[in-house]
Amino acid sequence: MKEVSDPRPVRDVLAACGLFQGLDDQQMSLLCDMGRRCRYRAGETVFQQQMPCPGIFVVDRGLVRVFRSGPNGQQHVLHLCGPNQTFAEVAAIGGFPLPASASAAEPTECVLIPTDRLQTELLSNHALCHQLLTGMAFWVRHFVQLVEDIALRDAMSRVTRLLCDLPCDANGRIALPGSKKDIANHLNLTSETFSRVLRRLMEKQVIESEGSRTIRVLDADALGDISDHRE
Template identity: 30%
Template sequence: MTEDASRLLQWCAAFQVADGHEVLHLAEVARFCQFARGEVVFRQGEPASSLYLVESGLLKVSRLSASGRELTLGLSGPRQLVAGIGAFAEGAVLGAGCLALEDSRVLVLPADEVRRITAHSPALAAAVLSYFARRHADLLAQMEDLLFSDLNARLAAHLLDRKTQVDGYALPTNSELAALLGTVPELVSRKLGEFYRQKFIGLEKRSVKILDESALLGLAGRSR
């Protein structure tokens, strides 16, 4: 178990510069947890006492407004940290909640130990800062897409970002996908149907394969 944790930590960009002793210590104090599809990983407002590093599966991070509306902030897959930045402030609470969209295996790291080790390693602190700066930039880009691009572009970009999954991308429910794309489930269903009829994608039991990458790149405003 410790060996699996050490390997995963070394694969994560935030911890790649940590020396062997630091990685081993974090691996020894961490624990793996299994989350079934639809299971809550953590809730908004809970103490930010842990960092979550995904080994396998897919997690959705979202925030609820006072009126109960959900805003999906992002999806996190293998080798990505979840709820990381809040855990670096002692006494902080989580500003968002997290749900498993697929059966997932996650390494749970005690935040106090990560803070202690990072504080004594300038190289590790710089790597962690760089990692979260990139994640913040990704979040800003996502917010920009929600504000300024149409649904065709957002859905095409979402599918393209997951095209590396050889066996097809297992779609979340229409409600979950709508929350991620900033729309409503009915429009998601309609757009997926349009993409299917135009042979941009193949659909089988909620598993999507890209058939016409050029068409999706055009809709997303991207080049190869």
């Protein structure tokens, strides 16, 4: 990890993050005072599973893979964190070792709110506690939905659900949040199955590919119907 030598103001980064959007100016100023900017090269390790948690990370630019490693070295991608998203918040707030590892999937800059300063502030700052608990509730809901998707949805439904949930521009373009290999792993699919589902959607003229990381939606209604098993 390299700490940026000339830190830029972090308020805009934190204000754009959903975890902190309920904070007032005073609470936000406290976090801005704690935060420092860190930069990672593509492929660089941010932290490793079971090490002490350095703090809450907020992605400013780039992409971070958060994953768990099994005894045999096999990895499962828990989530892919892009701009305005956070990771390691549960361990930072709970004060326990990191349950997963993280690495930069591309050149990445983050704002880090150190665990020690955050924990000290949480002892007396009830408003900050409430906001972070609200954020934790969001992540619980997110992971319940992910487990439900893996257990109850087939490959086609998982992929279309993901595409429906990703932001789309005015021309129907979706930027995939990572490599197809990592997205497939996150959905508990093989890369081959993920690619096969995309080809089937292209054959149905529901989507078209515009490069390795961009999908254009041609028929949003059909995509939603397939995701909800209404095709």
